[in-house]
Structure formats: structure tokens, C-alpha cells
Amino acid sequence: MQQNLGSKRIVSIDIFRALVMFLMIFVNDFWTLSGVPEWLQHKDAFEDGIGFSDVIFPAFLFIVGLSIPFAIKSRRDKLQSNTTILKHVFKRAFALIIMGFFMVNFENINSEGMIINKDLWEIIMVFAIFLVWLNYKPFKFLGKKSIALFQSTGIVLFVFLALIYQGGLVPNLEWMKVYWWGILGLIGWAYFFNVIIYIYLGGKFFALVIAFIVFQLLNVQEFFSATQITPFKLIVSASMHASVCAGMIIGRMLLNCQKINKTYLFIIGSIIFTFVIIVYGFALRPYWGGFSKIRATPSWISVCIGISALSFLIIYIIVDKFNFRIWAKPIKIAGTNTLTCYVMPYLVYPIMIMTGTLYLPESIINGNKGLLKSLLFSFVIIGIVWILNKLKIKLKI
Numbered sequence: 001m002q003q004n005l006g007s008k009r010i011v012s013i014d015i016f017r018a019l020v021m022f023l024m025i026f027v028n029d030f031w032t033l034s035g036v037p038e039w040l041q042h043k044d045a046f047e048d049g050i051g052f053s054d055v056i057f058p059a060f061l062f063i064v065g066l067s068i069p070f071a072i073k074s075r076r077d078k079l080q081s082n083t084t085i086l087k088h089v090f091k092r093a094f095a096l097i098i099m100g101f102f103m104v105n106f107e108n109i110n111s112e113g114m115i116i117n118k119d120l121w122e123i124i125m126v127f128a129i130f131l132v133w134l135n136y137k138p139f140k141f142l143g144k145k146s147i148a149l150f151q152s153t154g155i156v157l158f159v160f161l162a163l164i165y166q167g168g169l170v171p172n173l174e175w176m177k178v179y180w181w182g183i184l185g186l187i188g189w190a191y192f193f194n195v196i197i198y199i200y201l202g203g204k205f206f207a208l209v210i211a212f213i214v215f216q217l218l219n220v221q222e223f224f225s226a227t228q229i230t231p232f233k234l235i236v237s238a239s240m241h242a243s244v245c246a247g248m249i250i251g252r253m254l255l256n257c258q259k260i261n262k263t264y265l266f267i268i269g270s271i272i273f274t275f276v277i278i279v280y281g282f283a284l285r286p287y288w289g290g291f292s293k294i295r296a297t298p299s300w301i302s303v304c305i306g307i308s309a310l311s312f313l314i315i316y317i318i319v320d321k322f323n324f325r326i327w328a329k330p331i332k333i334a335g336t337n338t339l340t341c342y343v344m345p346y347l348v349y350p351i352m353i354m355t356g357t358l359y360l361p362e363s364i365i366n367g368n369k370g371l372l373k374s375l376l377f378s379f380v381i382i383g384i385v386w387i388l389n390k391l392k393i394k395l396k397i
Contacts, residue, residue, distance in 0.1 A: 010254065013066055015328040016312050020059045025345060025378040032358065033370035041372075048290030051155040057183060057293075058243045058304035059311065064191050065247020066312065068198055069255050082199055093192035095133055095397040100185025102158070103346065105167060105176045113166030113173040119350035121161060126347040128157035133339075135396035167336040174287030181236060184342070190240040198248055208249050215242035216280075219298045223288035239301035246305045249273070250312065263321070270313040278306035325330060330379070333386045340385050341396045358361060380393065 030036050030053070039177045043049045075085050102125050109118045116124075129175060131154025136147045143272060166173045201207040218238035222231040250270060257266040281302030285291060291300040318324050352358035364373060388394065 010070065010316075010320060011072070011325060012312065014317050014335035015325065015332070016066075016315045016335075017060075017338055018328060018331045018333070019062045019315070020056060020063060020381065021334040021338050021341050022108040022331045024056050024060065025341065025381050027056055028345065028372050029374040029377045032360075033365045033374060034362065035366040035370060037371075042293060043291070045292060045294035046289070048285070048292070050291045050293070050303065054293040054300070055304050057132050058239075058301060059185075059308040060183075061187065061190055061240060061243035062247040062250075062305060062308035062312070064187055065194060065244035065249075066251040068191075068195055068244075068253040069203060072195070072198060072203065073255065085199065086196070089192060091197045092397045093188040096188030096191070097181065098158075099129060099343070100188060101176070101178065101183030102161065103184065104179050107166065108167040108179055110166050110168060110170065110173055112170055114164050115162065115171075119353050121164075122346055122350045124157055125161055126343060128154045128161065129343055130154070130393075130395065131157065133395050133397050135392075135394050138392035146371040148309065164282055186236050186240050189235045190244045193234050193241055194244040194248060197199045197245070197345070198284050202310055204253060205249070205252050208245065208252055212242060212245045213247050215239075219296070219301065220284075220288065223297065226273075232342065237296040239296040239298070241303055243305055243308070245275075246309065248279070250309055252317075267313065267317070270309055274306045274310045274313070277309070277360075279304050281306060333389055336384050337385050337389055337394050339397065340393075341381060343395060344381050344384055348384070351368055351381070 014241075017235050027040070032043065038051070040052045042053045043051050072085065075088075106118070106122055106125065108123060111117045111121075112120065131150050133154075134150070136142070136150075139147070142150075162176055165176050167176065168174045180186075198208070201211065215238045218232060218234075219242055222237060224231075224234070250273065252261070253269050253273075254266045257263050281299045281304075284297075284299040284302065288299070289295055289297045290295060291303065293300055319328070328335075349358065360373070363369065385394075
């Protein structure tokens with residue numbers, strides 16, 4: 001999901017990714033607080049509105065798409081065939097889907113039916129993730145057999161967690177299932193289908209625009225109640241695919257404008273795209289449920305795509321045009337070790353619960369003090385990842 005242009009790396013993509021990851025850790029910590037302002041929270045499923053938290057995930061999907069044109073270009077510059085690229089994409093998507101599947105099932109776990117408590121189950125899950133998907137390149141001295149043993153151990157741990165799993169409520173406990181795909185799973189599916197589309201459309205700009213329109217129409221038909229026909233889905237809601245596809249359009253536009261050395265056209269094009277998609281989103285608001293992240297309505301995803309495109313444009317101008325980057329230094333690692341940052345709270349939270357350090361006095365977790373606590377938690381997670389990176393420990397899929 002990361003891009004590399006060799007000597008002409010688009011730094012703003014990494015910084016935008018880092019900022020969104022930082023904010024994702026921040027809003028995901030709200031469950032430990034009380035008195036969080038309503039405008040910062042997720043809106044309820046049938047509430048017409050967009051909270052700050054509702055914008056973060058679409059922005060991450062947008063970044064996934066934004067990186068695809070650059071990643072594909074980098075691989076084609078290395079003379080990799082479509083088959084080779086698709087094999088890599090499949091392995092990456094599969095990894096995200098598996099991680100998402102286990103994380104979602106953790107949310108529905110019931111310790112009463114298991115031989116270990118849910119906090120230990122979660123810790124083992126994170127260790128399994130690291131054993132299987134650790135970037136082993138810096139540890140080649142271990143040898144292929146040792147690395148294969150570590151990865152095999154991770155797979156065995158996943159099997160163990162699956163075998164002992166119990167979810168749901170007593171007495172109707174049940175085994176692991178797809179409640180939903182989880183953040184990583186949704187990313188995995190949307191990434192997989194969009195890369196296929198990008199490759200077989202040849203990355204052509206107007207073909208991508210058509211694909212984006214098709215995804216928007218598919219999103220609309222998910223809410224079209226005038227027919228009894230079951231809505232068609234590419235595994236997940238078309239809103240997810242539309243977000244990634246929108247990112248591909250912006251990424252392709254930037255790549256094209258760079259080739260002819262006219263990046264001002266990218267700025268103009270991004271402004272037009274942002275205006276059109278936000279107007280479209282508001283125009284759809286009276287229909288199909290208004291703004292709703294939980295139900296992935298067309299109006300919600302369209303406005304969020306517009307916000308993402310505008311946000312990236314602003315960061316691109318600040319970072320790549322004016323070369324002002326120092327402000328992002330404290331969170332920079334989250335842009336290059338993004339998956340590690342996302343997974344780390346799944347290790348930190350259960351450790352805090354088991355050591356009695358998660359639940360703080362009400363005076364600390366309420367209102368503005370609570371928000372400060374969550375901001376500090378985000379920096380702590382990024383700090384841990386920074387230390388791990390210094391030790392050359394990072395996830396790579």
C-alpha cells in the first residue's frame with residue numbers, strides 16, 4: 001500500500017498516510033474515555049450526519065488507492081509482469097483479510113467458553129501476526145530454516161486461537177465467523193479488486209473515472225429499495241471500492257502531470273474533482289439514508305472522498321511544493337510503518353488491562369483531559385513503533 005518512485009518520491013503521500021494513521025489511533029482510543037464531544041464521535045447508523053471519526057477510515061482507503069499507481073509503476077520499472085504483480089497483490093490482500101477476520105472475531109469473543117481469557121488470546125494473535133508477517137530481510141543471518149520455523153509457529157498459533165475460540169453469548173456460544181471483515185479486511189478486499197481493475201484498464205485515467213462512476217452506481221443500488229433484487233456486491237460495499245478508486249484517480253492524475261512537468265494541472269484537477277464529488281454527495285443526501293458511515297451510504301462516502309482529496313491536495317502543496325515537512329517529523333514513522341502502527345494497540349491494550357493501567361480516574365479520561373490522554377496514547381504507540389523500527393522490527397506484507 002506504499003509507493004516508491006525512486007528519486008522522485010511523493011513525500012506528501014507518506015505524510016498524509018502518517019497523519020491519517022495517527023488520527024485513527026486517536027479516535028480508536030475514544031472507547032476508553034467519557035464525555036467525548038459528539039462532533040468527534042461516530043454517528044449512529046440511522047442518524048443523518050458525519051462525525052470526525054466517520055471521515056478517518058475513508059481517508060485511509062483513499063490513500064490505499066492513491067499509492068497504487070506509484071506502486072504499479074515501480075514494479076513495472078523493474079520489468080515485473082502482470083502475473084508477478086498480481087501474485088504479490090493476492091498475498092498482501094490475503095494477509096489483510098486474515099488479520100481483519102481475527103480482529104473482528106476478537107471483538108465478539110467470550111472468555112467464559114475458552115481455556116484462556118480474551119486478553120491473552122489477543123496478545124497471542126498479535127504475536128502470531130508478527131511471526132508470520134515480520135519483515136525478515138534484516139534478519140537473514142537467522143537462515144531460511146529458522147525463518148520458516150518462526151512463520152510456521154505463527155500459523156500454528158493462528159490455528160490454536162481458532163480451535164479454542166468461543167464467541168457470542170452464553171449459552172449460545174459459536175465459533176469464528178464473518179461478522180464483518182474488519183478495517184484491515186475491508187482494505188484488503190477493496191485493494192485487491194481495485195488493483196486488478198487498475199492493471200487491466202492499463203491505468204488509463206478516463207477508464208478509471210468510468211470505473212469510479214460504476215462503483216458509485218453500485219453503491220446507490222445497494223440502497224435502491226424499489227426492487228426485490230438482492231444488491232450486488234464485490235464482497236464488501238461498493239463505497240469501499242469507490243474510495244480506493246478515487247485515490248487511484250488522484251494518484252494517476254498526479255503521475256500524469258509529473259510526466260509533463262505541469263503539476264499545476266494536478267492542483268486544478270483535484271479542486272474540480274473535490275468540488276464535483278462533494279456537491280454530488282450533498283445532492284444525494286435526501287435519498288438513501290443521508291449521511292451514514294455505519295450503513296455506507298452513497299452521500300456519506302462521496303463527501304468523505306471529497307474531504308480526503310482536498311486534504312491530500314493541501315498536504316501536497318505544503319509538503320511537495322513548498323517543501324515544508326518538519327511539522328510531520330513526530331509522526332513520520334506512521335507513514336512508512338503503518339501496519340505496525342495499526343496492530344500495536346492490539347498488543348498494548350490487553351497488557352494495560354492485565355496490569356491494571358488502562359482504566360484511569362474519571363477526572364483524567366473525561367472531556368478535554370480525556371482527549372489529551374488519547375492524543376498522548378497516539379504518540380506513545382508511534383513512539384513504540386519508532387523504537388521497534390530502530391530494532392528493525394516491522395510488519396511487511
